[in-house]
Amino acid sequence: AQSVTQPDIHITVSEGASLELRCNYSYGATPYLFWYVQSPGQGLQLLLKYFSGDTLVQGIKGFEAEFKRSQSSFNLRKPSVHWSDAAEYFCAVGIGYGNKLVFGAGTILRVKS
Amino acid sequence: DVKVTQSSRYLVKRTGEKVFLECVQDMDHENMFWYRQDPGLGLRLIYFSYDVKMKEKGDIPEGYSVSREKKERFSLILESASTNQTSMYLCASSLRANEQFFGPGTRLTVL
Numbered sequence: 001a002q003s004v005t006q007p008d009i010h011i012t013v014s015e016g017a018s019l020e021l022r023c024n025y026s027y028g029a030t031p032y033l034f035w036y037v038q039s040p041g042q043g044l045q046l047l048l049k050y051f052s053g054d055t056l057v058q059g060i061k062g063f064e065a066e067f068k069r070s071q072s073s074f075n076l077r078k079p080s081v082h083w084s085d086a087a088e089y090f091c092a093v094g095i096g097y098g099n100k101l102v103f104g105a106g107t108i109l110r111v112k113s
Numbered sequence: 114d115v116k117v118t119q120s121s122r123y124l125v126k127r128t129g130e131k132v133f134l135e136c137v138q139d140m141d142h143e144n145m146f147w148y149r150q151d152p153g154l155g156l157r158l159i160y161f162s163y164d165v166k167m168k169e170k171g172d173i174p175e176g177y178s179v180s181r182e183k184k185e186r187f188s189l190i191l192e193s194a195s196t197n198q199t200s201m202y203l204c205a206s207s208l209r210a211n212e213q214f215f216g217p218g219t220r221l222t223v224l
Contacts, residue, residue: 009153034212043117043203043215044156090155100146100171101205101213103155 002027002095006104013081014112021076021107023091032094033074034101035065039087047089050074061085086111116140117216119204125222132191134219136204143209145187147171147179150201150218159202162187194223 003026013019025031032051036044048059055067065076074091088108092101120135138145144163148156148171158171160179168179176198180188187206191198201220205213 004155036215043217044205045215046212049212092156099144099207099209099211099213100158100161101156103148103157105153105155 002093002102004091004093004102004104006089006091006107008107009105010108010110012110012112015083016080019076019078019081019085019109021089021091021109023074023076023104024072025074025091025093026072027093027095032099033065033067034092034094035059035063035074035076036090036092037061037087038090038106044090047076081109081111083111083113085109117204117206117214119202119216119219121219122217123220123222125224126191126194127224128195130191130194130223132194132221132223134189134191134202134204134221136187136189136206136216137185138187138206138214139185140206140208140214141184142206142214143184144207144213145181146205146207146213147177147187147189148203148205149173150203156203159189194221196223199223 005024034049035047050067088106090106091104117138146161147159150156162168162181178190203218204216207213
């Protein structure tokens with residue numbers, strides 16, 4: 001069965017430090033991969049997506065992610081975190097007709113000043 | 114910009130009540146989805162629809178039904194609400210096999 005694993009439930013980083021959020025997926029075919037962010041009390045906003053082509057994808061708010069097929073990973077990175085990045089981040093894989101999403105459990109990012 | 118709206122941000126219902134959650138999108142998307150979000154579990158798909166009057170079960174359809182009479186509207190129905198259906202419900206829409214756009218969510222409490 002398809003699954004997405006986000007190994008870190010919580011991560012705390014200092015403002016200005018670099019960030020990497022991990023995501024591993026299990027899916028037999030070439031996946032469509034997504035990172036979404038959810039601020040408190042809000043819906044989900046798409047940060048970036050990978051469908052095909054260049055394995056390093058750029059997103060909004062200075063985020064990027066790299067698809068590594070050999071490791072079944074799609075880790076999210078940001079070189080310098082801002083306090084406004086504090087939120088919950090979800091990795092997802094799109095499967096089947098209609099591109100249904102299977103989500104990871106999420107990683108809560110805290111930013112300390 | 115795509116806009117997905119949900120009828121209520123907060124809802125409190127009693128056990129056994131019939132509950133309707135409404136979702137409307139304004140971008141002529143074929144696909145619409147209902148998820149529930151619980152801490153530590155991420156989002157789980159309840160139902161989705163890829164066309165008017167078409168629906169398919171997701172991973173956790175038990176206790177729920179859906180209705181899609183018009184392309185822009187997708188309703189989630191709890192036939193007889195139970196306390197274990199207390200959750201955040203998120204609606205989304207997408208154009209074919211593209212990214213999904215999410216509404217703000219409805220936090221449902223069943224007493």
